Amino acid sequence: MDYLIGVEIVEDTDEAMTLEIMLDYKRMSTMQILQRMFSIDRSMLLDLGKALKNMDTDLAKDIIAREKEIDRLYFLVVRQLKGAVEYQQIAEKLGIESQRDCLGYRIVVKVLERIADHIENIAKSYIRLSDIQKETQLDEFIDLTNDVVATFEKSVQALFTRNDEMAETVFDELKKVEKSHSDISKGLFKIEDIQSAILMKTMLDSLDRIASYSGDLAEVAINMSTEIS
Template sequence: MANMEIRKVQRSGGSSLIVSLPKKWVDATNIQKNDAVGLIIQSDGTLLLTPNTTGVQLQRKKIFMVDAGTDRSLILREMVGAYITGYTEIVIRSRHRLPADIIEQVRNFTVMSIGQEIVMETDTEITVKDLLNPTEMPIENTLRRMAVIATKMSEDATTALRDHNSSLAASVIERDGDVDRLQWLVARQVNLIFSDVNLSRRMDIPVATASGYIQIAKIIERIADHATKIARNAIELTDIGIENGICESIQRAERDAMAIFRAAMEAFHSGDLEKANTTIGHTDNLEERCREVSSLALSFDAAHAIHFVYIADSLRRMGDYSADICEHTINHIVGSHP
């Protein structure tokens, strides 16, 4: 963390107050005499100084050098990392011809990410640019879309179990990638806001609010992960006869879990403190539903019973994560009101 520089405010002329700029900052930004700078008053009383007065999004380039020995899994993770941290241009470069498996990973990356397109390709270099305007993808809308997908995944996973439908379960597993892509997009947009004060202003999202969006997106992604786990367990149970009402019990628990999740997201988007608090209390009923499922699982042989127990645990965890959304909402509301 940078040290704070203390400077005295001085008077110039009759009523003007001035303060000198730190030399390190002047040198780093190449500010010259008579150049214009932007001053933005923050809600907490601080004053933000920026050399970017045009409001144009800052452009950042990341170059990765590769060769025949480059780990293809690592280069994919590095590209995802560059995307999430806000680089607007990613260049994959080699001193010789680009290996075929690296080219394939670059194409995989553009499919996995949102707004990333190959704009230039030669034998030795591929350039990927961000073609998405962050202001055209409101973060709250992305969170809503993530929540809709996760909710449908959960419903379909328990339906697949009831109907012995392995194709539907496989579809749930595949959709987990859609939630991951959107979670990366939220993380990217928040990191762009952190690094570009003008973008924060244009999107009307304070930095403190933006940091909470990453937390909510991660929670939704984890709920989708548990829907995926339910689908995987459903596939393991496809070929056995399921009696004793356990499917009905699981579906009741799933409906309770998703009702809590929907209420938590409604409280978050509306900033409803009372709703958030009330929703947390509903997790007790879900806990009872999940214990009922685990109890019914005891009538199956151990190899099958364990899958039902895993399903019950995933449903309980969904409720816990929804409660985390409510707690974040309460903390944010309390913290933003003096």
């Protein structure tokens, strides 16, 4: 799939995979692709929690492989937005109500791409950590991952529905994540193995960045809801 230009996975379940030939970048709306990117990011995050809980490095490797699909979709959306900015007809065909929204969508697609990068980074760090410590207990990381998932879901829901009130609550969720990040970070100083501590700090910081990106999505949601009110 990596080298099949124009072929995208539009649905992937345990029972079937649906592919679509997308040589024409206008065949799917921008929102459909963003929703697909969110779905992949979310599944990667949820599986990350499972991998940490079950000490499953194979699942972590599968998470890493999925990041490539996000990259393909990212470049597709960037191509769409470039056309939408230049031509109103293309914007309308892509479901973009106003060309002013292109800036917001440009931020969103970059955020979704960066979130996938950080999930990949966590998975890679976890695999290296498991090589050092076969029975690593990461209960606090699992709890934090669950909180990050919830914050991410809320920010995206606020964005897709342009609900500024819901978006505002995301910042309250971020305070909880920041406290957990601080508490876990302090505990890392007690770990004797320096390499393990560094890998865990890398994982922790990436989780914190994902949460921060959720805040960025909430800000876009607020800005877009203001434009239509």
